[in-house]
Amino acid sequence: MKPYDEPTLKQPAIEGKYEVDGVECQPGFAFIKEHLKQYNPRWAAEASTVPEETIRRLARELVEEAKIGSFTEIDGVKVPYRPACVVGYRGIQTHSNAFHQYASLMQLNVLLGNLDVCGGMLGSGGIKSLGYPETGGFRYSPYTGPDGMLMHTHWVAGKGPWEVHKVGPGAAVHFRDIFVHSMANVYPFGEDWEELWNNAGRPFEPEVFFAYGGNVVMNMMNPEAVGRFLSKVPFSFAFQPFHNETTEGFCDMVLPETHYLETLDASCAFQVQISYPIGLNKWSIHIRMPVSEPRGETRDIYSFLFDLADRVGIRSKFNETLNAFYSLSNRMIGIETMPHIIEPEGKTSEIELPDRVLKHHFGKDKGLEWFMDHGFITWEKKPEEGYWRWFVDARAPFYFERLEHEREQVKTSAEKIGFHLNWDHYTPLVTYFPSVAYTELPPDSEYDLLVISYRDPLLTHRFTVHNPYIDEMAETNPFTYNMAMNVETARQKGIKDGDTVNLENPWGIKITGKVKLTQLIHPKVVAAVGLGSFARGLPISRGKGVNPNALIKGDQNHMCPVTGSAEPLVRVKAYTTK
Numbered sequence: 001m002k003p004y005d006e007p008t009l010k011q012p013a014i015e016g017k018y019e020v021d022g023v024e025c026q027p028g029f030a031f032i033k034e035h036l037k038q039y040n041p042r043w044a045a046e047a048s049t050v051p052e053e054t055i056r057r058l059a060r061e062l063v064e065e066a067k068i069g070s071f072t073e074i075d076g077v078k079v080p081y082r083p084a085c086v087v088g089y090r091g092i093q094t095h096s097n098a099f100h101q102y103a104s105l106m107q108l109n110v111l112l113g114n115l116d117v118c119g120g121m122l123g124s125g126g127i128k129s130l131g132y133p134e135t136g137g138f139r140y141s142p143y144t145g146p147d148g149m150l151m152h153t154h155w156v157a158g159k160g161p162w163e164v165h166k167v168g169p170g171a172a173v174h175f176r177d178i179f180v181h182s183m184a185n186v187y188p189f190g191e192d193w194e195e196l197w198n199n200a201g202r203p204f205e206p207e208v209f210f211a212y213g214g215n216v217v218m219n220m221m222n223p224e225a226v227g228r229f230l231s232k233v234p235f236s237f238a239f240q241p242f243h244n245e246t247t248e249g250f251c252d253m254v255l256p257e258t259h260y261l262e263t264l265d266a267s268c269a270f271q272v273q274i275s276y277p278i279g280l281n282k283w284s285i286h287i288r289m290p291v292s293e294p295r296g297e298t299r300d301i302y303s304f305l306f307d308l309a310d311r312v313g314i315r316s317k318f319n320e321t322l323n324a325f326y327s328l329s330n331r332m333i334g335i336e337t338m339p340h341i342i343e344p345e346g347k348t349s350e351i352e353l354p355d356r357v358l359k360h361h362f363g364k365d366k367g368l369e370w371f372m373d374h375g376f377i378t379w380e381k382k383p384e385e386g387y388w389r390w391f392v393d394a395r396a397p398f399y400f401e402r403l404e405h406e407r408e409q410v411k412t413s414a415e416k417i418g419f420h421l422n423w424d425h426y427t428p429l430v431t432y433f434p435s436v437a438y439t440e441l442p443p444d445s446e447y448d449l450l451v452i453s454y455r456d457p458l459l460t461h462r463f464t465v466h467n468p469y470i471d472e473m474a475e476t477n478p479f480t481y482n483m484a485m486n487v488e489t490a491r492q493k494g495i496k497d498g499d500t501v502n503l504e505n506p507w508g509i510k511i512t513g514k515v516k517l518t519q520l521i522h523p524k525v526v527a528a529v530g531l532g533s534f535a536r537g538l539p540i541s542r543g544k545g546v547n548p549n550a551l552i553k554g555d556q557n558h559m560c561p562v563t564g565s566a567e568p569l570v571r572v573k574a575y576t577t578k
Contacts, residue, residue, distance in 0.1 A: 004147070004148040004395065005148060014027050014029035015029065028398060031429070032430070035429045041056050041059075047434075062084055062086070062112070066083070066084040066085075066112040068082070074280070074383040079118050080390055082118070083119030084112065084120075085112065085115075085120050085121040086121075087121060088102065088105050092105060093563075094565045094566060094567075095569065096433075096559060096560050096567040097434065097560060098560040099560055100425065100432070103430045104432075107398065109124070118279075118386075122279060122386075126140075126273065128141040128142065128385050128391075129385055130382060132361060132379060134362070135363050137361030138283070139328065140272055143394070144393060145394070147395075148394060148395045150394040151394070165181075166180075169200070169413055169416075169417075170200040171203040173197075173206055174187040175187055175417075178413045179410070179561070179563075180406070180410075181562050181563055182563055183563070185564030185566065186555070186566050189221065189225060190554045191554055192556060196417050199417040207233065209235070209237075211251065212238065212239045217244075217249060218462065218530075218532075220549065221549055221550075221552035221553070221566065222553075222554065223245065223549075223550060225554055233250075236253075237251055237252060237254065239255045239301065240257055241256065241257045241260070243537025243538065244535050244537065244538065245533065245534060245535045248535050255304065256296060258290075258298045258299065259298070260288065261292055262291075262298065263288060263301075264288065264289060264350065264351065265287060265354070266357050266358065267326075268288055269287055270357075280383065281381065281386075282378045282379065283378060284376055284377075285377050287371055289372060300350040302350035302353060306347070306350075310347075320338070322353070323341050323342060324338060326360070327339045327360070341357055342356065351368070358370075400427075400428040400429075400430075403427060404428045411426075419556050420556070422561060425562050426561070436557060437567060437570065437571055440571075445571065447504075447573050449524060449571070449572050450569050451503060451525075451528070451572050452525055452568070453528055453529065453568070454527050454529060456477070456479070458473055458480060465531060466540040466541040468540055471540050471541065474544075480529055480531075481529075481545040482515060483513050483516070483528045483546060484515070484521050485574070486518065486522065486525070487517045488523055489526075493574060495576055497515070497516065498514060498516075500577045501515045503546075503548075503551065503573075503574055509551055510551075511528075513528065526574060528545065530549060531546065531547065551572060
């Protein structure tokens with residue numbers, strides 16, 4: 001046995017059985033391989049309704065087309081070539097079995113060797129930039145962590161896997177001190193939050209709620225459940241350019257933010273986790289520039305945050321956060337002290353900040369004034385950047401031993417305050433756990449349809465529905481404001497195209513809207529775009545479409561025990577309005 005970073009270790013064994021310190025054991029890969037044999041194509045066909053022959057054909061084609069072991073040369077640089085991958089984002093990540101479902105998908109890609117290489121799945125592990133050639137600025141890269149695993153220097157989710165998280169007692173309002181792998185969950189808006197918080201001894205009482213850029217009443221789950229929590233918070237305020245259901249219903253104060261067409265903002269160029277040119281497309285750095293002057297008493301977000309940081313006495317911590325974000329952390333090049341774009345107690349403005357940031361990365365002659373004159377800056381991307389995974393010597397997790405180590409600790413803390421979940425999810429082996437949507441009711445239940453929400457190509461979620469030009473186009477699209485149902489399903493239920501239909505969940509909550517029949521949807525599914533605004537401040541979109549989130553059950557029984565992801569699938573019955 002050798003440690004992962006032993007210089008003489010050239011070809012680690014991944015199969016077979018061995019004896020280590022007198023104990024017989026086997027590599028994690030061999031253990032997983034044996035474990036997965038139970039999920040054969042015949043089993044998968046029964047679980048998914050996809051024919052066994054189709055599953056076998058797709059698996060064979062995926063492996064063949066991935067061209068495992070092949071390479072190509074780009075600008076004289078040899079890189080792996082894997083022109084096939086499996087992709088799944090929010091549709092797979094947000095279910096009561098989210099961790100294992102998404103991990104199984106990613107394990108396929110790991111086996112194919114197609115992550116962040118030519119032809120494969122790009123962006124799965126971040127990006128790599130060798131820096132702007134003239135200054136070395138805008139330098140960023142994933143790197144090798146303490147245990148050899150791939151790490152990020154700069155990630156929106158907050159803490160990475162190191163140092164190892166300590167499981168807490170449930171003193172956080174969202175209980176993420178217990179569920180340490182949860183970036184977000186339904187709490188404190190969950191329907192059972194009060195009971196759980198009481199069991200935890202009510203460590204504190206939420207006194208202030210601040211909303212920025214979001215609309216939790218509409219975007220989380222059933223609006224009434226969210227409203228029950230918000231109504232008990234003594235003071236709520238928001239910083240928003242528009243009114244919405246959250247601001248109108250629950251905010252004591254709404255501070256007017258500048259519209260995005262009135263805002264100067266450099267942060268969009270530094271969202272390197274989600275916004276970057278793919279593959280060998282050129283690096284392109286631009287900033288959002290205002291096209292009109294702010295109106296009334298509106299303020300820029302940074303102007304507001306600078307003021308707020310000073311008033312609550314956290315200026316140095318806020319500046320530290322800004323330095324970390326805009327410097328891209330730079331840990332991967334051995335710089336332990338973070339660059340001071342802003343001094344710890346320094347004060348700057350929403351105009352000066354982007355000027356400092358741009359000069360820090362691109363040189364003193366390329367500050368805000370230069371960008372306002374030139375618009376953007378570009379430079380060529382190298383193969384080592386576009387297809388970086390081959391050039392970063394780091395491991396990817398396959399056997400999730402942390403879950404095994406944490407299970408009893410998480411279980412003890414969670415059950416102490418009333419969480420009673422399926423702790424089998426805390427296994428190092430990717431395992432099949434069906435969604436609660438398929439297990440909480442009998443197969444022959446009258447609630448025989450699954451509700452899903454989908455993204456409409458005309459819209460940016462519900463945010464742009466109140467744009468009159470987009471609304472005019474949406475009115476001509478039969479799927480934007482209507483619910484979609486399979487033609488044969490509708491025939492069996494006596495539903496006709498254009499009928500007004502109720503969708504009712506097992507807890508008696510229902511939504512009502514007109515239906516559009518189509519062959520392009522599964523017979524067991526009814527779909528709707530997440531709309532249905534009722535805020536008075538949104539007169540154009542008010543009352544249009546339906547809000548399928550209203551049917552979602554938000555509690556511990558409908559979330560992933562590992563990631564905290566809420567279960568968005570809901571069983572409903574559909575019937576026409578008499």
